[in-house]
Amino acid sequence: MSEPAAANPCQGERREAVPSAAFDALRELKERGYNVLIDMTAVDYLAQGREPRFEVVYRLMKLDLSSGEDRGRVELHVKVPEGAPVLRSCLSLWPIADWLEREVWDMFGIGFVDRPKIKRLLMYEEFKGHPLRKDYPIAKRQPLIGPASGERPDNPSFNTVRPAVKYE
């Protein structure tokens, strides 16, 4: 198997941290000059049967302001167990973490503490479950209006459907 990371400067050096030390690791990296939080996402390893089910990936970049050069990148992998999927928020380090954490919460159900109340970013508030988890079926619908199943009725005429409109 090839080792792609070495030949891939966008990916950067791989590091790992335990959930309790993740915030300190990020703060230390920021003090060392990694000034941009490029990306933050999570992977659900349920289908592969790995023990800590989730892995949150932070991707940092050291950007030189005057020359626009990328002076190096690093990616921090944090393994988060299913039982207590909570991390300390890095909102105080980078304000963009607000939306990225909300997305991770929305899609994977990984919570964050030490930040204002977290709410969904992409899905609506009434949505139940976290769609990017491997155990969420892709076509399980929770419509706000229209037929409850979200499917087309047999006779797709408007008179038989009669949607109940719910407003806030």
Next chain:
Amino acid sequence: MPIDDYVPEGAIATKLDAALGWARKYSIFQYPFVTACCGMEFMSTAASHYDLDRFGAGFPRFSPRQADCLMVVGTISHKIAPVLRRIYDQMAEPKWVVAFGVCTCTGGFYNNYATVQGIDTIVPVDLYIPGCPPRPEMVLQGLVMLQEKIQKQRSRAKAS
């Protein structure tokens, strides 16, 4: 010259629907409910190269009260669906709905937890223009078909 020389007696009354249809079909005030990729093709169609204005439908009204053709352009997710329904309810009669693009017709290849499987599950649709996205020529053909449909429609006052 009196008009009776040209038209038989009573023709004005019986042709009222036709006259209304004629007037309506060449002055479609559309409300573009643009959400996604199809919006790019809608933009191309509306701009000078394909020129939607040739068919009397060039002027978008961004208020549902002033529009009579709701163009639903692009994927409708469950989150936006109540908004679409509300806009439809706000439009005054007579009104028509065009499902622009395959996502609005059937959901397209977005068969997932977030996407409405065809807007006909939440609003009645008069015209389906499939395609991902439909080419401008196809949109224009769809518009002509909508005009035919409007022309053939009987007035509401008579039907009631």
Next chain:
Amino acid sequence: MNNAPRAHKTFMLNMGPQHPAMHGIVRLVLEAEGELIRDVDVEIGYLHRAFEKHAEAETWNNVVPWTDRLNYVSPLINNVGYAMAAEKLAGIEVPERGQYIRTIACELSRVTDHLTCVGASAMELGAFTVFLYLIKAREFLYQLIDNLTGARITTNYARVGGVKADLPQGFEEKCRDVFKKVREAVRDSDKLLTKNRIFMDRVDKTGVISKADALAYGITGPFLRSTGVPYDVRRAHPYLVYDRLDFDIPVGRTGDNFDRYLVRLAEIEQSLRIMEQCFKQMPPGKHSLEVAEMKNAFEFEDAGKFGNTALLKKYAAKVDQTLEGGGRLERGGIDSPSRSAVLPAKEETYGNIEGLMNHFELIMWSWGIRVPAGEAYVAVEGGNGELGFHIVSDGSDRPYRVRCRPPCLYIMAALPILLKDSYIADIIPTFGSVNMIGGELDR
């Protein structure tokens, strides 16, 4: 009478989700004090279409059509970015000609992206003529893209291991023609807008963002460059053939809407220059890898039914060549015995058994190409900034997880900073210069 100072009262104003000045659907809840905006709450997600969930259910090459619909103003860049990430994971490299073709495709898309952004935001400020000029120019580019890929918007052009087809015949001459028209349209718009008092009053010194804020919010692309930071993925991490091309990175000074407009206009010219250089430098040869060359990387499952089918070639069916890019009978690049990683031309599929087998092997479930297990992140310069794809593979015929880093999400998150303490009328130019693309923002 009551002489106490009047308390400032604020009121809530809802903008969107369906609003004429919002390209796409996004909801802004403004807390306004008269005409001044005191606070903004941005609500997104109205176009969430589950790209990342779908990508987990599709084979490696079948994800490409989904990437079209991420940033639908510049779909080719998404195609190339995804394919590059998968290739990086597999450890393979596309032939040189394929890289040049990809570069040309990316830059075509970048021009359409900037034309749409400048045109649409100018229209919202009242300059309808500019919109018509630029959309006309975009129309010519769409015809080029149509010629190249077979579709105007949903291009589906890149494949893991190459591109769908070689450049069509006479593409370079057509490009030269179109570039002349695009330059003319851009020049006209420049004359109409850049020194126009009405336009200047709306965009100059509005929507200002500082370097520090841009960094804190992870903003990249034209938005960051307008503040004076010359960060461009094409220069910072040259991919494809960008290290061999001569192009400038335009930067602004103040980071306001006017700078962003100027940066975008200048980038159009640079993209056109890049494409012209590509046409000059492009070598002949293959545009895609063949399976034999990917053997180390892909465990291609061979059907193993090779008969002596040399005679079958003369029965090659003539297929109506509606797609100019598809007609490859006259080209020497791919002939039937070579099994390409990309789908064979339709003449091959219908005309001989190897082509048919090649086709089926690639598209059948649990066949096709396989990428070794691992993780890769690849960034390309999209229309709005760094477009990243983080791919996790478990060694099967489909990705385990695909994460797209959407560049405009970061700008939208910074929108409260851009709008705070400005006037309600400033929302329109600021939002126009953000170039929010719903498909990419909400995925």
